[in-house]
Amino acid sequence: DQQVKQNSPSLSVQEGRISILNCDYTNSMFDYFLWYKKYPAEGPTFLISISSIKDKNEDGRFTVFLNKSAKHLSLHIVPSQPGDSAVYFCAARVMYNNNDMRFGAGTRLTVKP
Amino acid sequence: DAGVTQSPTHLIKTRGQHVTLRCSPISGHKSVSWYQQVLGQGPQFIFQYYEKEERGRGNFPDRFSARQFPNYSSELNVNALLLGDSALYLCASSLYPGSYNEQFFGPGTRLTVL
Numbered sequence: 001d002q003q004v005k006q007n008s009p010s011l012s013v014q015e016g017r018i019s020i021l022n023c024d025y026t027n028s029m030f031d032y033f034l035w036y037k038k039y040p041a042e043g044p045t046f047l048i049s050i051s052s053i054k055d056k057n058e059d060g061r062f063t064v065f066l067n068k069s070a071k072h073l074s075l076h077i078v079p080s081q082p083g084d085s086a087v088y089f090c091a092a093r094v095m096y097n098n099n100d101m102r103f104g105a106g107t108r109l110t111v112k113p
Numbered sequence: 114d115a116g117v118t119q120s121p122t123h124l125i126k127t128r129g130q131h132v133t134l135r136c137s138p139i140s141g142h143k144s145v146s147w148y149q150q151v152l153g154q155g156p157q158f159i160f161q162y163y164e165k166e167e168r169g170r171g172n173f174p175d176r177f178s179a180r181q182f183p184n185y186s187s188e189l190n191v192n193a194l195l196l197g198d199s200a201l202y203l204c205a206s207s208l209y210p211g212s213y214n215e216q217f218f219g220p221g222t223r224l225t226v227l
Contacts (some may be wrong), residue, residue, distance in 0.1 A: 004155070034213055043117065043203055043218025044156070089155050091213075099146065099169025099210055103155030 003027045004092050006104035013111050019077040021107050023090030026071065030092035030102075035064060035075050038087045038106070047088075048075070080111045115139070117206050117219035125225045126194050134189040134222045138206030142217075144168075145187040147179055148203040150221070156203055162187055163210045191224075199226045 005024045013019045021035075031052045036044035050057040050064045050073075057064050063076045073092075077084055087106045094100040118137045126132050138145050144163040148156035158171040162181035181187045185206075191198055201223050207216040 006155075032213070036218075041220060043205070043220050045218070046214055046216060049214050091155070093211075093213065099158065099161035100171075101158055101213060103148075103157070105153060105155050 003030075004090055004102045004104040006088075006090055006107050008107050009105070010108045010110070013080045013109065015082055015111055015113050016079045019075075019080045019084065019109055019111065021075040021077075021088050021090075021109065023073040023075075023104055024071060025073065025092055027092070027094070027102075028071070029095045031095040032093040033064070033066060033073050034091045034093075034101075035062075036089040036091060036103075037084075038089065044089055077109075080109075082111045082113050085109055085111050117204055117217050119202075119204050119219040119222050121222060122220070123223045123225075125227060127227050128194055128196060130194050130226075132191050132194060132224060134191075134202050134204075134224070136187045136189070136204030136206075136219060138185050138187070138204075139217055142206035142208055143185050144207045144210045144212070145181055145185065146205045146207075146216070147187070147189045148205065149173075150201040150203060151197075152200070159189070161210055168210050194226045196226050199224060 034049040035047040038044040090104040146161040147159040150156045160179040161169040165181045176192045179189045201221040203221045205218045
């Protein structure tokens with residue numbers, strides 16, 4: 001029962017270009033969405049989040065877009081840098097349940113110099 | 114300041130054995146959550162503890178148990194290990210439950226069950 005899906009296991013982008021990572025969800029009961037970044041041998045690190053009442057949130061080079069009607073979330077990184085190379089996880093919190101968070105399987109981003 | 118620490122980093126066990134994994138949260142953090150990440154999948158929620166009480170439990174069998182100590186460190190115990198328990202076990206701490214934008218993960222414990 002995978003309710004948060006990241007259908008692209010990997011993505012390769014040239015330095016300076018835009019990286020777009022996608023995430024789809026099937027449960028309308030999610031009220032908060034997050035992106036995490038994970039480097040090898042480290043735990044995931046919180047990157048950016050968005051509430052279900054918004055459609056966009058921006059933090060520096062990172063922007064998250066939420067399309068509720070399509071149940072689709074995307075993370076844009078502009079411009080991409082080699083240090084952005086990592087695995088990115090999309091996660092969603094079940095409404096009114098602080099301890100129930102569902103993760104996607106992750107997308108490995110490689111930014112080439 | 115030390116981040117979330119977990120021990121051991123790697124562990125090899127055989128089927129049927131018992132394992133205890135340990136987690137020390139960031140100083141001042143009172144909430145600890147445990148996740149299981151099987152290879153090729155995202156983390157899956159196992160337990161959340163806050164102020165030494167269980168606040169949530171994911172869809173895991175009773176072989177999995179946890180506790181939180183007065184210093185807010187935590188242990189995850191798994192009994193009667195199965196091959197399918199092989200995974201990276203992540204611990205995360207935050208000030209309060211649900212503070213996901215301020216939740217910090219440890220590097221994990223890699224458990225291999227043979």
